[in-house]
Amino acid sequence: MTPRDLPLAVFGAPGHRRIQRLQRALHARGLGRAAAFDYAERLDPSAPPLALPSSDDGAPTMVKLDAPAADAALYERLVRRGHRLLARDGAPPAGIDGHALAHRDLWFAGFADLLRAIAREAEAAAGPVRWLNPVEDILRMGDKWACREALAAAGVDVPPALGRVRSYAHLRALLDAHGCDRVFVKPRYGSAAAGVVAYRRHRDGRELAWTTAEVVGEDGAHAHLFNRLSPQRYTARPRIEALIDALAAQDCYAEAWIPKPRAAGVAGGCFDLRVIAFAGAPRQRMARIAAAPMTNLHLGNRRADPRSLLDEATWATVDATVRAAARVFPESAMIGFDLIPGRDRCVVLEANAFGDDVQHARCDGAEPADDQAEWVLAGLARTPSREARAHG
Incomplete structure (x- = not known):
C-alpha cells in the first residue's frame, strides 16, 4: 500500500506533536502518512467538501478526531458557533484572551456541533467510517458531569x-x-x-x-x-x-475530595495515575506526583513509574478498574483515565477521549501512537479483498 492509498484521516492541529507522533508510528510500519485536517478549516463556510482518503481494495476509511489546538482564534470561533447554536441573548463574545477561562459552555456547544458536522460529512463522503473514538463518546467524555454520571451508573467507583x-x-x-x-x-x-x-x-x-x-x-x-x-x-x-x-x-x-496516596521517598508528595486504555485493556501507565492537589504533568509535576509505588494487589485493582471503566465506552478504542489507586478501591477521576498525549509512557515498548498504528493495520487486514485472498 502506498502512502496515497492509506485510508486514514486525522482531524486536529496537523503540526502538533500528537499527530506527528502518529505519523511517525505509521511511517515506521511502512504505511505512509495519514491525511491531516485542521478543525479551523472545517469551520470556514467556504471550505470545499470534505474529501477523505480511500483505498482501492475495500478498506474502510478510518478517522481519528484529535484534540483541537490551543489557539485563541479557533477558541473564539467555536464560542461564537456555540453562542449561535444556543441562541444566547446579546452579541457573541469577541476578543477572548488566549489564556482566559471564559465561555466554556459555549465553546463545548460549538465544538460538539463541529464534530457532529464532520461526522455527517465524513459518512456521506466515504460511507461507513471506522472511528478510533466515535463522536458521541468523545462528547460524553468531554462533558465531565455526564461522564462521571455514566461511570457511576455502570458501578465504576468515582468520587461522591x-x-x-x-x-x-x-x-x-x-x-x-x-x-x-x-x-x-x-x-x-x-x-x-x-x-x-x-x-x-x-x-x-x-x-x-x-x-x-x-x-x-x-x-x-x-x-x-x-x-x-x-x-x-x-x-x-x-x-x-x-x-x-x-x-x-x-x-x-x-x-x-478523595485523599491521594503518599509517594514513598518524596517529601510531601502525593500521587495519582494516568492509565491509557486501548481496545478496553490497560496499556501505558504513568504516576503523577505533586505537593499541590493538582497532579497534571504540564503544571511541572513529577512523573514516575507506577511499579515503584504500587504493590501487586493495588496494580491488579487498577487494571480491573480500568477495564470496567473502558466498558462504559465500548465503541472507543483509546481512553485516558485518571485514577486514585488503592489496594481495595480504585477511584476514577476522569475519562479523557484525548488522553493519549503522555510522553515517555510505554507498554511492552509501545507508545500510544504505536497502538493506534496497529489499530490501523488491523483495520486494513479486515478489508473484503484481503479477507477473500486469505481464504482463497
Missing part, C-alpha cells in the same frame, strides 16, 4: 458528587447538606485541570482554595479567570466567592 454548583453561596449550602468540608469544584467542560478548584473550609471560618485559575476582580458577575501553569492559592473570601461564581456561570459541579 455533591451536585451542580450555581454559585459560591450554593456551594456552601451543598457542603452543609452533605456534612462535607473538602471538595473539588470542576468545570463541566474543562480539561487539563483548567479552572479546577480544590476547596477546604475550617470550622473557625477560614477557607482555602487551590486552583489553576487566576482571578481578576472580586465581583462574580464581572470577575475574569485566566489559566495559569503555577497553582494559585486563595484564602480571602471575596476572591474565592468571585472564583466560584465565575465558574458557576459556565457550569461546574462539586465532588468529594
Whole structure:
C-alpha cells in the first residue's frame, strides 16, 4: 500500500506533536502518512467538501478526531458557533484572551456541533467510517458531569458528587447538606485541570482554595479567570466567592475530595495515575506526583513509574478498574483515565477521549501512537479483498 492509498484521516492541529507522533508510528510500519485536517478549516463556510482518503481494495476509511489546538482564534470561533447554536441573548463574545477561562459552555456547544458536522460529512463522503473514538463518546467524555454520571451508573467507583454548583453561596449550602468540608469544584467542560478548584473550609471560618485559575476582580458577575501553569492559592473570601461564581456561570459541579496516596521517598508528595486504555485493556501507565492537589504533568509535576509505588494487589485493582471503566465506552478504542489507586478501591477521576498525549509512557515498548498504528493495520487486514485472498 502506498502512502496515497492509506485510508486514514486525522482531524486536529496537523503540526502538533500528537499527530506527528502518529505519523511517525505509521511511517515506521511502512504505511505512509495519514491525511491531516485542521478543525479551523472545517469551520470556514467556504471550505470545499470534505474529501477523505480511500483505498482501492475495500478498506474502510478510518478517522481519528484529535484534540483541537490551543489557539485563541479557533477558541473564539467555536464560542461564537456555540453562542449561535444556543441562541444566547446579546452579541457573541469577541476578543477572548488566549489564556482566559471564559465561555466554556459555549465553546463545548460549538465544538460538539463541529464534530457532529464532520461526522455527517465524513459518512456521506466515504460511507461507513471506522472511528478510533466515535463522536458521541468523545462528547460524553468531554462533558465531565455526564461522564462521571455514566461511570457511576455502570458501578465504576468515582468520587461522591455533591451536585451542580450555581454559585459560591450554593456551594456552601451543598457542603452543609452533605456534612462535607473538602471538595473539588470542576468545570463541566474543562480539561487539563483548567479552572479546577480544590476547596477546604475550617470550622473557625477560614477557607482555602487551590486552583489553576487566576482571578481578576472580586465581583462574580464581572470577575475574569485566566489559566495559569503555577497553582494559585486563595484564602480571602471575596476572591474565592468571585472564583466560584465565575465558574458557576459556565457550569461546574462539586465532588468529594478523595485523599491521594503518599509517594514513598518524596517529601510531601502525593500521587495519582494516568492509565491509557486501548481496545478496553490497560496499556501505558504513568504516576503523577505533586505537593499541590493538582497532579497534571504540564503544571511541572513529577512523573514516575507506577511499579515503584504500587504493590501487586493495588496494580491488579487498577487494571480491573480500568477495564470496567473502558466498558462504559465500548465503541472507543483509546481512553485516558485518571485514577486514585488503592489496594481495595480504585477511584476514577476522569475519562479523557484525548488522553493519549503522555510522553515517555510505554507498554511492552509501545507508545500510544504505536497502538493506534496497529489499530490501523488491523483495520486494513479486515478489508473484503484481503479477507477473500486469505481464504482463497
